[in-house]
Amino acid sequence: MPRLLLKSLRVKQLLSQLLQINRTGFKKGGLKLRTRVPEPPLVPPDPPDPVGECAYCGEDLYPGQDVVEIDDKALCENDYCIKGYVEDYVEIKKDITFDEDYTIVDYAHDYLIHYTQMPTEEDLEYMAAEAKIEEKLLERG
Ligand SMILES: [Zn+2]
DSSP, X not given: OOHHHHHHHHHHHHHHHHHHHHHHHHHHHHHHHHHHSOOOOSSOOOXXXXXXXXXXXXXXXXXXXXXXXXXXXXXXXXXXXXXXXXXXXXXXXXXXXXXXXXXXXXXXXXXXXXXXXXXXHHHHHHHHHHHHHHHHHHHHO
């Protein structure tokens, strides 16, 4: 047999041995790996229903989503909605000239915005329960 062929046969043998080890190794290690990395669900869960909409652009806002609040109105966090809302609906009481160094969005962040999140389902249940308790207390006087 030519030497080269012999060599390649040896390589093949080694490779198949290696593969064998890998296979059994995988079988043993596979279970361990499984407990560490959860399998992703086959079907992605349905997105939750929106619980509100941006007071400026009307985009849906979802439970737990970070939002900004101005005058108790929820808005998307982005500059576009903040700027638009403040320009259209907020009377600016301070005498400030806005420029690129201090924009209307900066002003909103400094004086108007309350950072919050849209309520989750649990929050809503909690709020409903609280409202009920308050109602009962009012009934009693
Ligand atoms: Zn928006």
